[in-house]
Amino acid sequence: MANQYQEIRQGEKGAWVSIGAYVILSAAKLAAGYGFVSAALVADGFNNLTDIIASAAVLIGLRISQKPPDEDHPYGHFRAETIAALIASFIMATVGIQVLIDACKSLFADHRTAPALFSAWIALAASAVMFVVYIYNRRLAVRINNQALMAAAKDNLSDALVSIGAAVGIIGAQFGLPWLDPVAALAVGFIICKTAWEIFYSSTHALTDGFNEKELHSLRGTIEGTQGVRSIKDIRARIHGSNVLIDVVVQVDPDLTLLESHRISDEIERRMERKHNIMSVHVHVEPLGLEELTQPGS
Template sequence: MDEYEKIKQGERGAWVSIGSYLVLSALKLIIGYLFLSSALLADGFNNLTDIVASLAVLIGLRISQKPPDKDHPYGHFRAETIAALIASFIMATVGLQVLISAVRSLFEGTEETPGMVAFWVAVAAAICMYVVYRYNDRLARRIDNHALMAAAKDNLSDALVSTGAAVGILGARMGLSWLDAAAAVVVGIIICKTAWGIFYSSTHALTDGFDAGKLLSLRNSIERVQGVQTISDIKARIHGSNVLVDVIVQVDPQMTLIESHRICDEIERKMEKKHNIRSVHVHVEPYMENHKSVKAT
């Protein structure tokens, strides 16, 4: 299965999320308003941002399927990362609005008690979103899609948010009227935290950041390839759901061109088999005894 087919399969997960959020957000906002639950209303607004985030992921996946052209020789895979970045801004805006509204409600000391229907809606929503999370998580791992994996994590956070809303509603029903508003505050914090996580990972990828531990693992794998004397330099960057690796290896200066090419092929095979990396650019240099290798950057 090539990268484009994997991305196409990833669209199914985005559509499942969008459908679930459309139903749940409408239900939570209506029930939260009718049965006086600040926590359920906050959870409903949270799901509205999730619709936008899932749509952004879907659009990014669609653009990523465009083949390489003269302006994009590496393809359009980073479109999904840009879409996730846009979604993080939207989520942060709504999260702050929910947080401000909930804090205001908490300090105003409302005596309204949410209805029991709001509690059962929150419980059902938590179960539903956990099922969606499990589906998207398995699909993302199977096709190795980072955008869908981020969406799955958002699904899990939504399940936790709904669980918190249910606890707040139940507490308010037991006489702790402030607990419903307190749960709404927690919901706002979780929305902002999720937005920050998506923003950080997206900007890290877009600025060619790469995990140092993973880079060391790649270096160790290449060093074990027979014929590689040392590594002069190695770099890696994220391109959508793909990893691009550039490495300079030193080999025996007496080695023939055919033998050097065999080493390059072996490095590429090992990167794909062990690390699922298909884009590796290998540059071969003659090994010199007095040459100091450069550490991975």
């Protein structure tokens, strides 16, 4: 458990890196977007503003999740990460819808001014910065196995792509296609809303104890491959922050002693930690019924 808290503290570094990058880039993009009359760059700047809030929510969630278990939270506070991400998704969706509305107004305006080419270079530079932040956060998330930070890393990558799209729209406007800039702003708005929906879906799925069936099948295979396990009567798994909690009922030879059954339980726990990095496993052992022992292949 202490190791988990240490990994969460390391994850805070990634959140701080994201916040620092977003603060600088959003200020630069909004100033350049309004100064050089680029709807796409302004939309990208607002996108980064929402990312500041989302990264701050991840940071707060990481801080709260480090609180030890208490009487009201016997499993700890790890789900604070998921709740923070859910709140961030609502904020991102609100801003995304506003960006879409502003882009539509700009697209159907009677007169459109082509943005300055310099704003495209700002967008490309911002894309390069966000790609570096994405690499850093992704590597850190893989190393400490933190799902919240991995989600933040994916958001970093989408921001890098959004900035490239904004640059394309700005450059296109230089070649007599001024409508490309508001179209790029529309694309940015849709990407913000899409990212918000993905975060909302994954968060609500985890909070309602949803679990990926393919991953559950993989966990079942590991347990079934444990020596002494005759069959699995029931297995359930759920997400708890960046952790996975497993409850499994295994059936063993009824002639085994209590000590031998306990050793099987210990081996299941060791295999789950070694192969899947899962340390919260509750194993219940039951004797295999006599009628099942007489069945062919048992």
